[in-house]
Amino acid sequence: MGNRTQDKIIEKAKDIKLLILDVDGVLTDGRIIYDDKGGELKCFDVKDGHGIKLLMRAGIELGIISGRESRAVEHRAKELGISVLYQRIFDKVKVYEKILKEKGLADNQVCFIGDDLVDMPLLKRVGFSVAVVDGSEYLKEVVDYVTMKNGGNGAVREVCELILKAQDKWGMLTQKYFGT
Numbered sequence: 001m002g003n004r005t006q007d008k009i010i011e012k013a014k015d016i017k018l019l020i021l022d023v024d025g026v027l028t029d030g031r032i033i034y035d036d037k038g039g040e041l042k043c044f045d046v047k048d049g050h051g052i053k054l055l056m057r058a059g060i061e062l063g064i065i066s067g068r069e070s071r072a073v074e075h076r077a078k079e080l081g082i083s084v085l086y087q088r089i090f091d092k093v094k095v096y097e098k099i100l101k102e103k104g105l106a107d108n109q110v111c112f113i114g115d116d117l118v119d120m121p122l123l124k125r126v127g128f129s130v131a132v133v134d135g136s137e138y139l140k141e142v143v144d145y146v147t148m149k150n151g152g153n154g155a156v157r158e159v160c161e162l163i164l165k166a167q168d169k170w171g172m173l174t175q176k177y178f179g180t
């Protein structure tokens with residue numbers, strides 16, 4: 001990544017007040033595991049979770065828009081304190097516009113992370129668009145940033161850190177872990 005591209009990404013990340021996440025392939029590695037009763041099991045990354053918590057501590061809001069619906073996602077959102085949760089959504093842009101209106105935010109203040117073609121319309125809309133590196137190749141051509149880490153394996157954490165560092169909030173939030 002050239003310096004100018006990197007500067008552009010930092011400029012975009014500075015404005016972010018809301019991070020919206022897709023679930024399958026972004027918060028998870030995309031695999032869906034069924035138990036013998038047909039219930040869905042999902043694997044979440046604990047470091048992603050901590051990144052989300054840090055972001056919230058910095059006053060940045062979190063939202064989830066998923067095409068599928070599962071109790072596991074409901075539990076994970078609750079655990080992380082994410083109240084903006086939309087599942088079984090076929091038109092992500094429509095829900096996004098509703099959230100924008102409710103929050104009084106503009107496109108440039110929103111970051112969205114996606115992994116597949118259904119995420120394309122919303123990625124084209126938000127101010128800071130991100131695709132996970134193991135997502136669809138088509139997305140990578142249109143987004144502002146492609147993660148180094150895979151979905152479900154630190155991609156979300158990577159973006160949380162990027163936003164916090166761009167906004168000069170990372171040092172303050174993590175100071176206690178490093179000591180003096």
Ligand SMILES: [Mg+2]
Pocket residue numbers: 022023024025026114115116
């Ligand atoms: Mg997905």
